[in-house]
Amino acid sequence: MTRAQTGHAVEVRDVWKSFDLVATRQRHLKQSLVDLLAGRREPRPRHAVLRGVDLSVARGETLGVVGRNGSGKSTLLRLLAGIYSPDRGSIETRGRVATLLELGAGFHMDLTGRENVEIEGIVLGLSRAEIHRRAAAVVEFADLGEYIDQPVRTYSTGMYMRLAFSVAVHVDPQILLVDEILSVGDAGFVARCHDRIREFQRQGASVVLVTHDTGAAEAWSDRVLWLDDGRVQSMGDPGEVVDTYLKAVEGG
Amino acid sequence: MAFRDLLWVLTLRDLRARYRGHGLGYFWSILNPLLLLVVYTVVFSTILRVGIDDFVLFLACGLLPWTWFSTALSVATGSVRQGAGFVRRIYFPAQVLPLVAVLSQLVHFLVSLPLVLLLAAVLGRVPGAPLMALVPIVLIQTVFTSGLALFVSSLGVRFRDLEHILSNVLLVLFFLAPIIYAPEMVPTGLRWVLRVNPLAVLIGGYQDVLYRRAWPDWMSLGLALTVSVLVFGAGALLFERERRGFAELL
Ligand SMILES: Nc1ncnc2c1ncn2[C@@H]1O[C@H](COP(=O)(O)OP(=O)(O)O)[C@@H](O)[C@H]1O
Ligand SMILES: [Mg+2]
Numbered sequence: 001m002t003r004a005q006t007g008h009a010v011e012v013r014d015v016w017k018s019f020d021l022v023a024t025r026q027r028h029l030k031q032s033l034v035d036l037l038a039g040r041r042e043p044r045p046r047h048a049v050l051r052g053v054d055l056s057v058a059r060g061e062t063l064g065v066v067g068r069n070g071s072g073k074s075t076l077l078r079l080l081a082g083i084y085s086p087d088r089g090s091i092e093t094r095g096r097v098a099t100l101l102e103l104g105a106g107f108h109m110d111l112t113g114r115e116n117v118e119i120e121g122i123v124l125g126l127s128r129a130e131i132h133r134r135a136a137a138v139v140e141f142a143d144l145g146e147y148i149d150q151p152v153r154t155y156s157t158g159m160y161m162r163l164a165f166s167v168a169v170h171v172d173p174q175i176l177l178v179d180e181i182l183s184v185g186d187a188g189f190v191a192r193c194h195d196r197i198r199e200f201q202r203q204g205a206s207v208v209l210v211t212h213d214t215g216a217a218e219a220w221s222d223r224v225l226w227l228d229d230g231r232v233q234s235m236g237d238p239g240e241v242v243d244t245y246l247k248a249v250e251g252g
Numbered sequence: 253m254a255f256r257d258l259l260w261v262l263t264l265r266d267l268r269a270r271y272r273g274h275g276l277g278y279f280w281s282i283l284n285p286l287l288l289l290v291v292y293t294v295v296f297s298t299i300l301r302v303g304i305d306d307f308v309l310f311l312a313c314g315l316l317p318w319t320w321f322s323t324a325l326s327v328a329t330g331s332v333r334q335g336a337g338f339v340r341r342i343y344f345p346a347q348v349l350p351l352v353a354v355l356s357q358l359v360h361f362l363v364s365l366p367l368v369l370l371l372a373a374v375l376g377r378v379p380g381a382p383l384m385a386l387v388p389i390v391l392i393q394t395v396f397t398s399g400l401a402l403f404v405s406s407l408g409v410r411f412r413d414l415e416h417i418l419s420n421v422l423l424v425l426f427f428l429a430p431i432i433y434a435p436e437m438v439p440t441g442l443r444w445v446l447r448v449n450p451l452a453v454l455i456g457g458y459q460d461v462l463y464r465r466a467w468p469d470w471m472s473l474g475l476a477l478t479v480s481v482l483v484f485g486a487g488a489l490l491f492e493r494e495r496r497g498f499a500e501l502l
Pocket of ligand 1: 019020021022047049067068069070071072073074075076499500501502
């Protein structure tokens with residue numbers, strides 16, 4: 001790393017996370033009350049998804065994250081965003097966090113792109129005055145033409161993504177967490193996202209980028225983390241980590 | 253304050269989405285209570301003959317606040333689930349979701365109030381100065397409903413059968429407030445139920461102001477306010493305790 005490191009934007013120490021198995025979750029209040037009254041308390045099996053993860057992301061650094069399906073990448077991003085809380089360990093983030101998880105979720109289908117921009121900006125932590133000041137820039141970057149005043153229901157997946165990305169990058173996050181979604185856009189837009197992320201980095205913002213696309217991980221990241229079965233398998237030079245990861249995947 | 257902006261913008265979102273595309277937006281929002289009003293009036297003043305003067309106005313005074321209360325709770329029950337698109341995507345004060353349900357139903361209630369006033373005018377029962385008492389009454393109902401909304405919405409994340417249970421509970425609650433009967437009709441031994449049930453007190457308050465053209469009973473309202481604040485506090489505490497686990501359950 002040649003970039004000046006003036007402290008960490010993200011620090012994760014020995015984080016563990018497990019979930020109740022979806023299949024054994026109690027979904028009925030009536031049944032729960034009956035169990036409670038009968039004094040029945042079965043310990044439910046938990047599924048350990050992250051097992052002692054350590055990592056840090058410097059200011060201005062982009063960390064790529066690769067790993068097989070189910071290895072815990074999305075869970076890790078949600079922990080970083082504070083959406084999940086860890087069972088053990090500590091997570092520190094400094095500065096405003098914006099996420100690009102679950103593309104376009106939260107947009108209201110019956111409202112226009114412009115109306116959704118206002119809502120999304122506030123959800124991501126801006127005040128009403130701030131989002132009104134920035135709305136024009138968001139709309140311009142998304143480049144949806146007349147569609148910006150059409151209900152989001154009429155958008156293609158690519159258009160969604162453009163709008164979602166555009167809001168997320170205009171809230172001036174110090175930390176941007178991206179899950180998979182940059183593979184959806186057309187080449188031109190992806191290039192602009194790339195530029196925008198570079199600009200972020202110059203301004204000292206950090207990016208954590210989960211992607212299936214190992215080429216993108218190599219091209220965009222300062223370091224790459226390979227997450228395997230909830231553990232950090234390796235972390236470091238993008239080329240090296242991606243090579244070992246690919247060999248492992250191809251080897252079965 | 254960010255929370256207030258969020259509350260505002262999400263309530264607006266709810267209202268916009270509801271009225272979008274229906275030129276009949278206002279009409280739709282009062283259609284359901286209007287329909288009930290007509291049906292109940294026919295049943296209770298011409299078939300069962302409960303003997304309440306200007307029954308349609310009396311009924312409107314109870315039915316509209318009831319519709320606000322019951323619809324808000326039904327919507328609130330699924331509100332966190334509905335808001336999964338926010339909760340699973342960003343660190344988010346999920347409390348706004350049930351509160352938005354209460355506030356947007358409050359707006360529907362407020363836009364239906366002119367209907368009651370019109371009805372009162374037509375029946376020659378124009379309310380006077382006591383009309384001002386609607387402000388505290390509506391505020392107390394907002395606090396009470398919000399407290400219960402926080403409660404049911406936090407349970408509703410985990411329990412899929414809650415909506416079903418709630419609709420049964422609401423069915424019972426409907427009869428525990430003097431909406432289709434007058435308090436005087438209740439045997440004296442049972443009247444305490446109406447005094448301790450904040451919803452019954454509130455509905456009595458609307459009737460005092462809009463039907464009896466009198467000031468409400470401030471003592472009872474004070475008690476209702478106290479209970480409402482306690483319910484709100486308990487709901488907020490429960491929600492806060494459960495909130496950290498919501499995202500992974502959705
Ligand atoms: N909310 C949840 N409840 C229960 N299990 C979950 C939940 N989220 C993820 N999991 C499980 O955790 C594992 C890791 O998931 P995830 O973090 O999405 O992996 P990745 O993004 O690397 O594909 C999977 O087995 C998944 O089924
Ligand atoms: Mg994933």
